[in-house]
Amino acid sequence: MDLLKIENVTKSFANHVALDDVSLSIPEGSIYGLLGPNGAGKTTLLRIINRIIAPDSGRVLFGGKEIAAEDVCHIGYMPEERGLYKKMKVGEQAIFFARLKGMSRKEATEKLKAWFQKFGIEDWWNKDIGELSKGMAQKVQFITTVLHEPKLLIFDEPFSGFDPINANLLKEEILALRDKGATIIFSTHNMSSVEEVCDHITLIDKAKNILSGNVNEIRHKHGSNIFEISYRGEEEALVKAMTEVCEVMESKPAPKGYNTMKVHIASDAEVRRVIAAANDSVEIRSFSEVIPSMNDIFIRAVNGNL
Amino acid sequence: MKNKIGIIIGREFNERVRKKSFIITTLLTPLLMLGLMAAPMLFAEYSSSEGKKIAVVDESNAIAQYLQSSDEIIFEQTELPIELARQAHSEDFAILHIGKEIMTNPADVRLYTNSAASITLEMNIESQLKMVIESMKLQQQEIENLPAILASVQTDVKLQSFSNQGSSEESNAKANSSIVATVIAYVLSFILYMFILLYGVMVMQSVIEEKNSRVLEVMVSSVRPMEMMMGKILGVASVALLQISIWLLLIFGVGYFVLPELIPNEIAMAVSMMQQGASPEALGAEANMSLIQALATLTDVGYLLKITASLIMFMVGGFLLYAALFAAVGSAVDTPQDAQQLQTPITIPIILSLFVMLSVINDPTSEIAFWFSMIPLTSPIVMMARIPYDIPAWEILLSLGLLIGTFIIIAWAAGKIYRVGILIHGSKPSFKELWKWMRYK
Numbered sequence: 001m002d003l004l005k006i007e008n009v010t011k012s013f014a015n016h017v018a019l020d021d022v023s024l025s026i027p028e029g030s031i032y033g034l035l036g037p038n039g040a041g042k043t044t045l046l047r048i049i050n051r052i053i054a055p056d057s058g059r060v061l062f063g064g065k066e067i068a069a070e071d072v073c074h075i076g077y078m079p080e081e082r083g084l085y086k087k088m089k090v091g092e093q094a095i096f097f098a099r100l101k102g103m104s105r106k107e108a109t110e111k112l113k114a115w116f117q118k119f120g121i122e123d124w125w126n127k128d129i130g131e132l133s134k135g136m137a138q139k140v141q142f143i144t145t146v147l148h149e150p151k152l153l154i155f156d157e158p159f160s161g162f163d164p165i166n167a168n169l170l171k172e173e174i175l176a177l178r179d180k181g182a183t184i185i186f187s188t189h190n191m192s193s194v195e196e197v198c199d200h201i202t203l204i205d206k207a208k209n210i211l212s213g214n215v216n217e218i219r220h221k222h223g224s225n226i227f228e229i230s231y232r233g234e235e236e237a238l239v240k241a242m243t244e245v246c247e248v249m250e251s252k253p254a255p256k257g258y259n260t261m262k263v264h265i266a267s268d269a270e271v272r273r274v275i276a277a278a279n280d281s282v283e284i285r286s287f288s289e290v291i292p293s294m295n296d297i298f299i300r301a302v303n304g305n306l
Numbered sequence: 307m308k309n310k311i312g313i314i315i316g317r318e319f320n321e322r323v324r325k326k327s328f329i330i331t332t333l334l335t336p337l338l339m340l341g342l343m344a345a346p347m348l349f350a351e352y353s354s355s356e357g358k359k360i361a362v363v364d365e366s367n368a369i370a371q372y373l374q375s376s377d378e379i380i381f382e383q384t385e386l387p388i389e390l391a392r393q394a395h396s397e398d399f400a401i402l403h404i405g406k407e408i409m410t411n412p413a414d415v416r417l418y419t420n421s422a423a424s425i426t427l428e429m430n431i432e433s434q435l436k437m438v439i440e441s442m443k444l445q446q447q448e449i450e451n452l453p454a455i456l457a458s459v460q461t462d463v464k465l466q467s468f469s470n471q472g473s474s475e476e477s478n479a480k481a482n483s484s485i486v487a488t489v490i491a492y493v494l495s496f497i498l499y500m501f502i503l504l505y506g507v508m509v510m511q512s513v514i515e516e517k518n519s520r521v522l523e524v525m526v527s528s529v530r531p532m533e534m535m536m537g538k539i540l541g542v543a544s545v546a547l548l549q550i551s552i553w554l555l556l557i558f559g560v561g562y563f564v565l566p567e568l569i570p571n572e573i574a575m576a577v578s579m580m581q582q583g584a585s586p587e588a589l590g591a592e593a594n595m596s597l598i599q600a601l602a603t604l605t606d607v608g609y610l611l612k613i614t615a616s617l618i619m620f621m622v623g624g625f626l627l628y629a630a631l632f633a634a635v636g637s638a639v640d641t642p643q644d645a646q647q648l649q650t651p652i653t654i655p656i657i658l659s660l661f662v663m664l665s666v667i668n669d670p671t672s673e674i675a676f677w678f679s680m681i682p683l684t685s686p687i688v689m690m691a692r693i694p695y696d697i698p699a700w701e702i703l704l705s706l707g708l709l710i711g712t713f714i715i716i717a718w719a720a721g722k723i724y725r726v727g728i729l730i731h732g733s734k735p736s737f738k739e740l741w742k743w744m745r746y747k
Contacts, residue, residue, distance in 0.1 A: 014742060050527040052729070069530075077527040083520025088321060099313045100528040141524070 002061075003028040003152060003183045004049065009058035011044055018044040019055070020207040026185065026200070031178055033198035033215075034187040035294075037302060040204045042187045043080065046154055049185075050077050062152070073102040076150035080157040080187075082141045084129045091125040094144050101148040108147065115143045119169075135166055142170060146177060153177060154185045159193055171197065191295040201294070205302050215294070222297050225265045227274075228290050230258040233282030241281040245274050249296060258285050262296070310529050311537045318541020323548065332549050336556050358399035358427065360417075363388045365406045372438040379430060392418055402431065409439065486603040487694040488667055494617055495663045495691040497550075501621055502686065503656055505546045506628040509539060510645060513636030513728075522728040531725035535637075536717070539629040543622060550621065554614060561604075569601065577601045616693045616702060623709040624686025627716055628652065634720035634740075637727030644734045659684035663691040670695040680705050682712035719744055 002025040011019040018041045026032045036042050047053045049060060051072060060067045062074075085093055091112065098108035116122045119139055129137055138161055146153060155174070159167045175197065178184055188194060194201065194215075201218065203211035211218065226249070231238060235253045242248050242263055250262040265274050278284055292300075322328055357380045364370035364383060373381040381402075384391050388403050395401050400423060405414030415435065417423065445452065516522050525534060566574065576598045603609060635648045662684060666675040670692045679689040685705045693702060726743040727735075735743075 047729070052526050052531075072528055075527065077524075079520070079523045079527070081520040081523050083516075083522070083524045085321075085516075085521055086519060096313065096317050097524070097528070100310055100525065144524075 001028050002026060003063060004185075005061040005064075006045070006049075007059050007061065009045070009048060009055045009060065011041075011048065011053070011055050017207050019048070021058070022204065022207075022209045023058075024202045024209060024212055026183060028183050029178065029181055030199040031174075031184045031186065031197050033194040033201035034185055034204065035189065035191070035194060035201055035298060036204035037189055041207045042204055043156060045204070046077070046079075046156055046185070046187055049154065050075060073148065074151040075154065076101075076145040076148065076152070077154045078141060078145040078156060078158060080160070082138060082161075084137055084141060084144075086130040087128055089125070090127050090129060090132070090140055093129060094140060094147070097144040098147050101150075103148050111147055112143065115147065119143070134161060135163060138162060139166070142173070146173075150182065152183050152185070154187070156187045157190070158186065158188070159190065191293065191298050195294045203298065203301050211297070211301050218297060219291055219294070222292065222300070225268070225271075226262060226290050226292050226296065227265060227271075227287060228260060228262050229278055229287050230260045230285045231278070231282040232258055232285060235259055235261075237281040238278060241277045242274070245277050246270065249300065262290070264300070311533050311540070314529065314534060314537025315541040315544060318538055319544050319548075322542070322545045328545070328549075332552055336553055359395075360431075361391055361395040361398050361401045362404065363391045363401065364404045366404055366408045368442065369404055369408065369435065369438050373434055376430075379427065396420055404435075408435075409442070412439070484695070486600045487696075490613060490694040491663075491667050491670070491691040494613070494694070495660075495687045498617070498621055498624060498687050498690050499656065499660050499663075501546055501550070502624050502628050503653070505542055505625055506632040506652075506656075507649075509542050509629045510632035510636035510649065511642060512538065512542075513633050513724075514639060514642060514645065517637060517728050517731075518640065526728065531728060532721040534728075535630070535633050535721055535724045539626060539633060539717075542629065543625055546625060547618070547622065550618070558610075565605070573598060573601065577605060613694060617690065619706055620686040620690050620709070623706060623713065627682060627686075627709060627713045628656070630713065630717045630720040634723040634727070637724040638730075638735050638740060638743075639727075640731060640734075648735075648737075648740075655683035656687070659687035662688050666691045670697065676701070680708060682709045685709055722746070 004026040006022060006024050009019055009022050010017070022041070022045065034042050034045065044053070048055050049067070051067060051069065062068075062071045088096075091109075094112050095105060095108045098112070099105060103111075113122070116125065121136070121139065124132065124136070124140070129140070132140070145155075153174075158170060158174070162170060171193075174184060186194060186198060198215055200214055201212070202209055213221075229238075235251060238259075238261060239248060239251060242261070246266065247264040248261065249264055251259075252261070253259045263274065265271055275284075275287060278287070357375070357377055359380050359382060362370045362373065362381050362383045363386065365388075370381070370383045375381050382398075384395065386394055388401075391403075392401050398420065400417055400419040403416040403418065405411070405416075407414040417428070417431065444456075449455065513522075522534065529537075569577075631652045632649065635645050635652065638648060639645045659678065662674065662678045666672070666678070666688055669675060675688065675692055678684045679692055679701070686709065689702065689705050722744040723740050726746055
């Protein structure tokens, strides 16, 4: 069952179109990656889901019904730009945000104490946010986002600004929330973080949904006929030879050891021709098929080569 | 949804009221005002502890004996000729030299001061000389029974003004003192000016701060922008109300306990007789009517209640209107510097109303006074300058109604700008763009 469904949403601002007829559906209990380069329209879509702005046309269904004001209590949103009141005590501030999401003061206090204990930050309760470091403040922000146990959690660039240890802690917590039944949307341009955790993705570029689906399916569907060549010889010569017979995806010269290059070959029949061409220009050390990373797919999709 | 506005109002109120700066300004400002009022009196007390000695050389031999010494000025006649007197009395404050021709030539008098003379001192000497010379000239007319005639001619007019509203019966006519009304009008409209400007700018700055710290982006997912804006405005308004209430309580408290101690009994009696509608004759012609009227006005509970209630209503109305405008400006910019240009059209009517207020105080029923106290942007301050002068109730109510109606329209428009502004960073919008934002879906 789909918890959230976006149907033909279009939104334009004074000078540009931010979303052009975007549709997607997010299954309940999944971790959903919303990918795309900067300025593609991800944040606009998240704001529409949060009812911060209204779409020009199209609709958003939450749990099968058109999303309404009451539904924001079931959504937790951590925007890319984190913000807390600098001159307010951590505890009071967290209670304030919880109450805005419809929790009572008592309930919020109890749950907050539990979370603070879990993160080992009980003694921050009476500190001003201004006294905390950026990473510490982000932990508080995370807690305020998930405290009201929303059905839908939306994280915009969640790992930016976290050190690797805390980023990992955060990832664990997010997976734990998913296991408890929450549906999670990740918005990011950082592909490696997506591959590990996301079940489904949508790729948005220039206001359009250009690729949607299950991560494994996408990788296999678009992962055929990608080969990695490692070789000794001149990079330029190989690039020149390869562009004639196939598509060069990535070329990494290595000062020590072998240079490598990734290519996409249009059809199985071409493989032998490509190998022959490569063999003519450089000394091949290995030639093997690879399953592409999401990053490869992302770049090929954005460049219009899928 | 109302509940969410309540939570935001609560946060704004608590955070501001708990600040040390709020507690300090609330308690210190009245002390500072008292100090400012008391200072001139204290200075006067200390500076005039010793009377100024003035040696008088009177060549006309007719005037010196009539000069009257007071606490401030002590006249001492000397027989020395002027040149010697100027040397002999160099320790005194001054030497007054009255020439022989003083009776025919009023300019034949000189004052030699050993230090700077004050205007009040010179005026005192001039008026004393004038009186002495005038009465001597009258005597030269050789009128019979002159002192008796003069005594019977002397009159001290005591104008009493009454409001012509309400019952025409003399006993119900309320005394009202225009001096008191002027002072109250001046003070109240000035307080209103300060509150609207200071607290309005406070709203703007706090919106800019929250926008910069990105708190607004976090909040906007749980609260509608309109509610955020109204919560902030009402929160700051409640802080302003608390502050003005504390001040009013202090003023009334001090007035209630201290005034009776300061007023002599017979005046207090006269005041209460007057409030009960006694005719001026009954109070006796000796009474200082303007003082009694002033006190009667100041201790008239109905009058004070009306003024206090109007102050609070116009303060809240005016503040809400301007705060909505300031909030919209704050939401549109990134720094207070960028706000300068956009906030100018908001501050101009505030300053304009202060100037209009100064003319309204002289003529509270003029056309200008009426219209500026109806136009919503200037009405709070200008109306507050008119209310102490007993203007018709319908004017007050109409003005208040217009103010509230305008606030609703402005708040709606400001909310539209706010909604767009808080999410846009890095641009300094023009008025044209603000207009566009208002029309976004």
